[in-house]
Amino acid sequence: MxxxxxxxxxxxxxxxxxxxxxxxxxxxxxxxxxxxxxxxxxxxxxxxxxxxxxxxxxxxxxxxxxxxxxxxxxxxxxxxxxxxxxxxxxxxxxxxxxxxxxxxxxxRNGFFLHSCGVKIDGGAYLFAGPSGAGKTTIAKLNLKRNKILSDETVAVVKNQKDYNAYATPFFGDLAKVTSDDNAPVKAVFFLKQSNRFGHKRLDTLRAAQALLQNIFLIGNECKDNLGRVFDIALDLVKRVPAYELGFLPKEQIWRYIEKEISPGG
Amino acid sequence: MAVYRKRNIPWRIIDGEALVVDPEKSLIYPFNAVAARVWQLIDGAKDTDEIAEMIFREFEAEKALIHADITDFIAQLKESELIEAR
Structure with missing residues (x-):
């Protein structure tokens, strides 16, 4: 015992x-x-x-x-x-x-995404990328206005109608300000450091590839279930728009997202 | 010798192209339409020449060029340990 x-x-x-x-x-x-x-x-x-x-x-x-x-x-x-x-x-x-x-x-038809999750107007916007891509930076630039689900790892799980993003206790530098909340996923952004703001909507194949590259798959069980992860990732990017987002670490990135990329579309 | 895809390699056709994942090496390969069709034809029943012949009939290009490209591509797949010959 x-x-x-x-x-x-x-x-x-x-x-x-x-x-x-x-x-x-x-x-x-x-x-x-x-x-x-x-x-x-x-x-x-x-x-x-x-x-x-x-x-x-x-x-x-x-x-x-x-x-x-x-x-x-x-x-x-x-x-x-x-x-x-x-x-x-x-x-x-x-x-x-x-x-x-x-x-x-x-x-449970879900996965952990190496991403920062931000809740805006009841929807979750995920910013994925490897360490150093800018996840924590993009979260920090939005602290005053919106809830941060995580600056490091977000759980994405399929519901009956859509995909929900959940906060996780796996934080980066922003453990003290994250929120134990959840919201339906509205868009996924793949971060690319750049010398200017810019975005490009990804087709299904490129979005699935980028998503798979940022999903945590550790341990033999994960490898055995890779086909299942593949199908979940593919289903998500068919339902939710995915973008490559080039950004500078400046507060204007959020103005750019709101102005240039219509939420959820 | 016929060529076949390794069993533990998940792949999906997406809008005519393909995504192939190697779980051992944690690599993801995006294939264009022709490569995706070659990948589908690597079914353990056909050899490289037969696959090249089928691609020649399906896609418009010079026969010698197609054969050279398909032979190269299949050799790369073998080298990457995504497929085997028997």
Whole structure:
């Protein structure tokens, strides 16, 4: 029986974490204290049992769970129960959680997008790009006017009618100002640093390619479900306009977006 | 020798073009209309010459040029480990 337990929810996925040490629990309690919407009293969809500083557990077939610098071994039973063993005393729980959650999200027709999400007039606008592309910068330039879902990782999940973007607890530099909110996706922008403002609407193939390049796919389960991710990405870019956005890190970028790119179209 | 697509390579035809994903190398290949058609024809039953012949019948271009281009393209696909010959 593990000593600590905490329940929480990200993008409507309900988790229960049990651990033999308290660092992940402290992380989760701090998160829920700051963002109550991550709290969940619901029956968990996914249970994570986490053992720290385990060198070898008898009778347990150990397999490295992910290709990450952290030595996390374990198994995923029926896709619902993860038993993980960390060979160190401390590993960043947020990183492990993001990897596990990205595998489960695919089964719910969703994915984590390496993007900044901004909620404007009830709709979510996603700005995707690799590290250094300007996600945090574009969020910072809009702090006074709109809600920031995340400046680093947004969960995108298919609903009955459309795709919803959810805030995640996987922040970049703007952890203190992000909001635990969600909204239907209205447009996706792929950031390209440039010496002037400019945009180009992408056709379906180029939009799907850019989207796939920015979706978190970590771990063998993700690779096994790549066909499914492909179909979700393709469906999203058929429903939502996608643009390549060249920008300078200046506040006028938001005026440019509002003036030159009609919202959602 | 017939050429075939590796089983673990997801791909989709999109508006006549194709997107092919290599999960091992984390690479995404966009193919234009001709390349997409070649990709579809790599079904394990045809060899390079047969594929080139079919492309020649479907697309308007000089026969020798098509054969050279298709041979090159299929060699690149093999080198990229997206397809194999048997």
């Amino acid at each position: 593990l000593k600590y337990e905490e329940r929480f929810s990200i993008a409507k996925l309900n988790f229960c974490v049990n651990a033999d040490k308290d660092p992940p629990i402290r992380w989760l309690r701090e998160l829920k204290g700051r963002f109550p919407r991550y709290s969940s009293g619901r029956k968990p969809d996914i249970r994570i049992s986490l053992y720290y500083n385990i060198k070898k557990r008898r009778g347990f077939k150990q397999k490295k769970l992910f290709d990450t610098p952290y030595d996390v071994y374990g198994r995923i039973d029926n896709g619902l129960h993860v038993t993980a063993y960390a060979k160190r005393n401390y590993i960043p729980f947020g990183d492990i959680l993001r990897i596990l959650a990205c595998n489960f999200l695919i089964k």
